Amino acid sequence: MSLSRREFLKIMGGTSAALAFPGVVLQGCKKALERVSERTNVIWIQAQSCSGCSVSLLNKVAPDVAGVITEHISLNFHQTLMSGTGHVAVSVLEDAVKKNRKDFVLVVEGSIPTRDDLYCTIGEIDGRHVSAREWIEKLGQNAIAVVAVGTCATGGGIPGAEVRATGDNPTGAKSLASILPDRQIINIGGCPPHPDWIVGTLLHVLLKGVPKLDEQNRPVMYYGKTVHEQCEHLNEYKEGIFAKHWGDEGCLYNLGCLGMDSGCDIPTRKWNDGMNTCTACGAGCIGCTENVFPDYGKRGIFKHLTASAQEIKSLHPETREVVLKLRNGGAING
Amino acid sequence: MAKVLLDPISRIEGHLAIELDVQNGRVVDAKCKGDMYRGFENILLGRNPVDANQITQRICGVCPISHGLASSKCLDAAFGIKPNKNGRLLRNLVLAANYLQSHILHFYHLAALDFVDITAILGYKGRDPKLANLKDWARDELSRKKDRADAITAVAPFLPRYEGKDFYIKDQDLNIEAISGYVKALEIRMKAHKMVALFGGRAPHAIGLVPGGVTQVPTREKINEYRSLLEEVEEFVNDVYANHVIAVAKAFPEYFKLGKFNNFLAYGLMDKDEDQKDFLFERGAFYDGKVQKLDTGLIRENVAYARYQSGSNLHPYQGQTVANPNKPGAYTWLKAPRYNGKAMEVGPLARVAIAYLSGNQAVKSELDAILAIFKAEVPAAFSVLGRHASRVIECKLLAQHAYEMLDDLEKGGEPRSTYSIPESGEGEGLVEAPRGALGHWIVVKNRVIANYQAVVPTTWYCGPRDDSGVRGPVEEALIGTPISDVNNPIEAARVVRSFDPCIACAVHVMEGDRDISKFRVC
Numbered sequence: 009m010s011l012s013r014r015e016f017l018k019i020m021g022g023t024s025a026a027l028a029f030p031g032v033v034l035q036g037c038k039k040a041l042e043r044v045s046e047r048t049n050v051i052w053i054q055a056q057s058c059s060g061c062s063v064s065l066l067n068k069v070a071p072d073v074a075g076v077i078t079e080h081i082s083l084n085f086h087q088t089l090m091s092g093t094g095h096v097a098v099s100v101l102e103d104a105v106k107k108n109r110k111d112f113v114l115v116v117e118g119s120i121p122t123r124d125d126l127y128c129t130i131g132e133i134d135g136r137h138v139s140a141r142e143w144i145e146k147l148g149q150n151a152i153a154v155v156a157v158g159t160c161a162t163g164g165g166i167p168g169a170e171v172r173a174t175g176d177n178p179t180g181a182k183s184l185a186s187i188l189p190d191r192q193i194i195n196i197g198g199c200p201p202h203p204d205w206i207v208g209t210l211l212h213v214l215l216k217g218v219p220k221l222d223e224q225n226r227p228v229m230y231y232g233k234t235v236h237e238q239c240e241h242l243n244e245y246k247e248g249i250f251a252k253h254w255g256d257e258g259c260l261y262n263l264g265c266l267g268m269d270s271g272c273d274i275p276t277r278k279w280n281d282g283m284n285t286c287t288a289c290g291a292g293c294i295g296c297t298e299n300v301f302p303d304y305g306k307r308g309i310f311k312h313l314t315a316s317a318q319e320i321k322s323l324h325p326e327t328r329e330v331v332l333k334l335r336n337g338g339a340i341n342g
Numbered sequence: 343m344a345k346v347l348l349d350p351i352s353r354i355e356g357h358l359a360i361e362l363d364v365q366n367g368r369v370v371d372a373k374c375k376g377d378m379y380r381g382f383e384n385i386l387l388g389r390n391p392v393d394a395n396q397i398t399q400r401i402c403g404v405c406p407i408s409h410g411l412a413s414s415k416c417l418d419a420a421f422g423i424k425p426n427k428n429g430r431l432l433r434n435l436v437l438a439a440n441y442l443q444s445h446i447l448h449f450y451h452l453a454a455l456d457f458v459d460i461t462a463i464l465g466y467k468g469r470d471p472k473l474a475n476l477k478d479w480a481r482d483e484l485s486r487k488k489d490r491a492d493a494i495t496a497v498a499p500f501l502p503r504y505e506g507k508d509f510y511i512k513d514q515d516l517n518i519e520a521i522s523g524y525v526k527a528l529e530i531r532m533k534a535h536k537m538v539a540l541f542g543g544r545a546p547h548a549i550g551l552v553p554g555g556v557t558q559v560p561t562r563e564k565i566n567e568y569r570s571l572l573e574e575v576e577e578f579v580n581d582v583y584a585n586h587v588i589a590v591a592k593a594f595p596e597y598f599k600l601g602k603f604n605n606f607l608a609y610g611l612m613d614k615d616e617d618q619k620d621f622l623f624e625r626g627a628f629y630d631g632k633v634q635k636l637d638t639g640l641i642r643e644n645v646a647y648a649r650y651q652s653g654s655n656l657h658p659y660q661g662q663t664v665a666n667p668n669k670p671g672a673y674t675w676l677k678a679p680r681y682n683g684k685a686m687e688v689g690p691l692a693r694v695a696i697a698y699l700s701g702n703q704a705v706k707s708e709l710d711a712i713l714a715i716f717k718a719e720v721p722a723a724f725s726v727l728g729r730h731a732s733r734v735i736e737c738k739l740l741a742q743h744a745y746e747m748l749d750d751l752e753k754g755g756e757p758r759s760t761y762s763i764p765e766s767g768e769g770e771g772l773v774e775a776p777r778g779a780l781g782h783w784i785v786v787k788n789r790v791i792a793n794y795q796a797v798v799p800t801t802w803y804c805g806p807r808d809d810s811g812v813r814g815p816v817e818e819a820l821i822g823t824p825i826s827d828v829n830n831p832i833e834a835a836r837v838v839r840s841f842d843p844c845i846a847c848a849v850h851v852m853e854g855d856r857d858i859s860k861f862r863v864c
Binding site for chain 1: 347348349350351352353354355356357359377378379380381382384385387388389393396397400401402403404406447451452455460472475476479483491492494495498499500501502503504525528529531532535536538539540542543544545546547549550552556557558559567649665667668756757758760790830831832835
């Protein structure tokens with residue numbers, strides 16, 4: 009047992025979560041730590057994913073990923089990490105379906121294609137391609153809990169984005185919630201999600217039940233505040249200092265930062281063990297934790313660059329000036 | 343004849359299956375099947391060109407940096423700009439860091455489990471607390487789950503696996519050392535990702551890559567942090583990773599003769615100037631016995647056996663992507679790229695081979711030193727083990743180069759040049775991803791994306807037959823591979839994983855005239 013109380017609190021959202029429900033966390037901690045010795049089975053299905061969520065999971069510290077998979081969960085199936093190849097790998101899923109196992113949490117990474125099953129298959133059984141959708145439908149019925157990891161699974165993400173010319177999507181890529189409409193889905197948004205969000209949510213579900221969720225079914229402890237209100241550049245924003253170039257001092261709003269529209273705690277939690285944040289590095293938020301990512305109506309990722317005339321009209325005069333300059337082919341970097 | 347199916351190929355990125363025909367214990371034919379399609383190129387149409395920089399990183403979460411940089415470079419070209427010196431160096435430092443994490447991840451966490459006996463941990467007698475914990479965990483898993491419904495998942499994700507008499511290393515000490523390497527490598531690859539985040543904002547999916555360079559100003563603090571992480575990662579590469587690759591090669595020397603392919607393509611790794619003329623690893627194409635000057639005008643994509651109904655044999659600027667899941671005769675979602683009509687291997691071996699044959703002294707001395715251990719000649723490197731060795735050589739030389747790049751940075755200086763989005767334009771962006779030559783091509787019209795095509799490393803080597811029926815590199819490299827047990831075709835898995843594919847792929851095996859449906863591969 010390597011998960012200390014301090015570590016537990018840290019992944020549960022740090023001091024802010026402790027303040028939000030102090031008694032519960034501290035009181036529940038000991039019991040929770042005992043229960044964790046029974047490693048809950050996790051079946052992790054990658055559908056239309058890039059594996060980025062899994063790679064992000066590998067960046068987990070305190071506990072690290074080795075600690076997670078030997079002490080807190082039993083990672084039954086995970087295509088990127090498992091030894092088994094071919095039918096040896098698929099037999100784990102087949103066995104879970106055949107035996108009607110009900111002892112696992114189902115995690116889905118990636119969107120699920122609905123236009124044709126051949127757009128994403130995992131294994132063949134008796135000469136028939138088995139689609140990601142079929143595995144998810146079968147396993148989803150019995151799982152203790154169902155968790156969507158990453159924005160592809162929570163909202164369709166980039167594979168579910170719209171083709172501008174036709175208004176539809178190439179593969180009919182859908183969120184996990186639309187494949188399992190009868191199940192409560194816990195959404196862990198982000199492209200990629202921070203590893204603490206993934207492990208913290210899983211541990212919360214296993215030890216203390218489903219955490220408090222927001223309107224997009226994301227844990228409030230991670231997604232409850234906007235990037236803007238925790239941003240390193242908040243004071244500059246208040247003082248009216250706006251960056252005109254990538255990497256400049258100042259609030260990144262005019263460059264298209266979506267921090268006001270997006271919920272997550274990256275400015276305080278930081279990426280990669282404290283190395284950097286989306287806003288501190290001068291790039292700005294691209295809204296990757298939101299289900300509308302990457303479309304935001306017709307705006308695309310870099311908010312104002314393709315804004316409509318109506319939207320531009322409604323902007324602050326200073327912003328409007330910059331946006332118009334950009335739209336008219338002016339230099340984004342001055 | 344036996345048909346053998348490996349579906350899915352795990353421990354790679356994505357969904358890949360391989361189907362083999364096996365006769366007299368050897369592979370006589372192979373099909374490489376990409377089992378997933380998302381339609382990125384269509385999703386990009388009509389969007390702001392700068393969005394491509396972020397969207398294309400999501401093609402792959404293991405090497406998003408390479409896609410981000412290929413996209414940045416094609417945008418540079420379409421916008422008519424070049425990165426400033428800091429921009430070039432910072433891009434390369436981000437890329438070098440991702441190489442280190444990707445190659446280390448590939449050897450230990452993806453490929454090594456085909457050689458190392460993970461069950462050796464059950465007999466561990468030493469005192470290392472991490473290994474002792476691992477032993478206790480594995481034993482507890484086996485006893486706790488013994489008679490339960492989830493018995494098959496005991497010691498997951500390390501078991502179940504292909505089982506056979508001589509599949510895994512027998513030397514207990516070496517197995518334990520390699521398992522210890524597996525655990526340590528988890529920490530080291532994470533540190534390499536911290537290096538990515540220092541100048542790229544985060545990893546994976548770096549937020550700070552933009553046309554002209556990056557958004558992160560190279561402060562003294564960030565440079566020092568990168569350097570100290572680099573020292574730690576470099577030490578692991580030189581003292582641990584390099585030795586483990588040699589140890590695996592000594593245990594399985596026959597893999598110098600397997601998985602062979604002889605045509606190579608490389609776009610040049612680590613540009614040393616803003617015009618992309620000089621590289622740490624040379625650019626070029628090797629076929630017909632000599633290294634030839636790179637001409638991307640010779641690239642075409644064939645789709646006769648791919649699930650697309652759009653035109654075939656087109657250059658990426660004219661490329662089309664119209665999916666047809668049920669196209670007769672098609673067996674994969676990958677197109678078949680060809681260079682001057684030829685199938686080309688890309689990746690670490692291709693880069694090392696082209697650098698070596700172009701007279702690159704640093705690469706020559708590293709490869710010669712490895713070959714000397716095995717008293718082997720250069721052609722032996724064109725193999726499964728040559729690919730693993732090439733990754734080590736790259737990690738060593740990239741780490742050395744990264745120190746020089748850190749010294750060359752203008753501290754606190756602009757991390758990028760400036761740009762504007764033109765009314766129209768087109769551009770080509772070439773990058774060497776950890777997995778090989780990666781090209782993005784963009785056409786801008788009315789300030790939005792009018793066409794976007796990415797020709798990625800995995801399509802070069804995992805692509806299907808071309809329009810003339812010629813096999814792709816992985817399909818060809820599998821021919822002649824011995825399969826000792828069609829139910830446990832580990833030899834084929836080793837060949838496929840040596841390429842480090844970035845899609846999920848499956849291999850099918852059929853036995854004689856027996857119906858494949860009655861044939862279980864487990």
